[in-house]
Amino acid sequence: MSNFFGEYISEIDLQKLATQAKSAQPFPHFMIDNFLVEEFANEIENSFPRADEIAKRGKSFKAVNERGKTQVTNTNFFPAPLKRLNEILASSEWLCHLEEIMGIENLLADPGLLGGGIHQTGPRGHLDVHVDFNFHQQLKLHRRLNILIYFNRDWQEPWGGNVELWDKEVKNCIRSFSPILNRCVVFATNDISFHGVTRVDCPPDATRNSYAAYYYTKEPPPEWTGVPHSTIFRARPNEQVKSKLLMPLEKMKRKLGRLTSRLFRHA
Known part of the structure; x- marks a missing residue:
């Protein structure tokens, strides 16, 4: 058993998670509830920026496939608890844990949080099924993992906003996770890791709040075709x-x- 950063991250069983991730369908992934120490999770949830603050500082999406979401990648705008979380998840200690669980060596965090950071989705927002871009053009790195952590107290199942993992033909949703407070989902990113977020139907005064970060390697993955691509969407x-x-x-x-x-x- 591991007690990684006992002040921040709850005790996790690396070997158990590694076994789960390796056999997980439709592609390697794992989920942890109560991922952060309760006090730290509450601190982040309480400090999460309001919708009007995020709208001023972030990038909003209004496309057919991605609508009603705003993201903030500039850590200068992060409240202190989220800055701390960002630092922890980019630390060499946490990277070593991810390497052991997911079986990927030499993982690197993205200091610029391209596409990551604070994510907030309001009522009627959604993110359609897609595979992520596979190559970071600026850093010349191969994208390998996503980590998503949710900060939604008392989130109700009818409000939707589930993150879904689909088969490679996008015919069947294999796993679906509600974005409840302090839930963490990590999954491999490759050309068959189709995932999306169902429509958010929360009340007008609520939002779906999460933190996202992505991990890379200098070395290409075994399935690398030599062809970089941007995000590829598929309809359900x-x-x-x-x-x-x-x-x-x-x-x-x-x-x-x-x-x-x-x-x-x-x-």
Whole structure:
């Protein structure tokens, strides 16, 4: 048994988690409830920025596949407890724990938190099923793991916002985790790690709050094809209108936007 940073992270059984992660379907992952020491988790939950604060400092998403979410990656805007969490999850000690659990050597944290940091989703927000970008262009690193920690006290099941893990054909949701307070989910990121967040139907005065970080290696994973890609979205089986109409229209809109931008630059 391990008592990692007893002041912050609860006692965890690394060997047990490693066994669970290796055999987990549809791709390697593990979930821990009561991940952080209760006092520390409460401290973070109480200090989590309000929606109006995050809206001023973060990036908001309004696309077909990702809507109603705001993220803050600049740690200068993090309250002290979240800064502490960020430092812990980027520490060499925690990286060694992840390496042992997930069987990946030489993990690295991203100091810039590209795509990570504070995430907040309001009512009717969602994140469709996708695989993440596989290569960090600025750092020249291969993306290997996601960690998600939730800070939603008294979250109700009907409010949705579950993180879902799907099979590689995106035909069946294999695992679904409600974003309850102090739940941690870690999973491998590769070309079949399809995951998404169901629509959030919380009350108007509530938000779905989480912290996300991603881990990398200099060495490519065994399945590396040599082709970097950005986020790839897939519609769920019951999302035919989105699949056949809304997603193609959005793709066309982005292409037109890029074309217009190039034309103006050369005008």
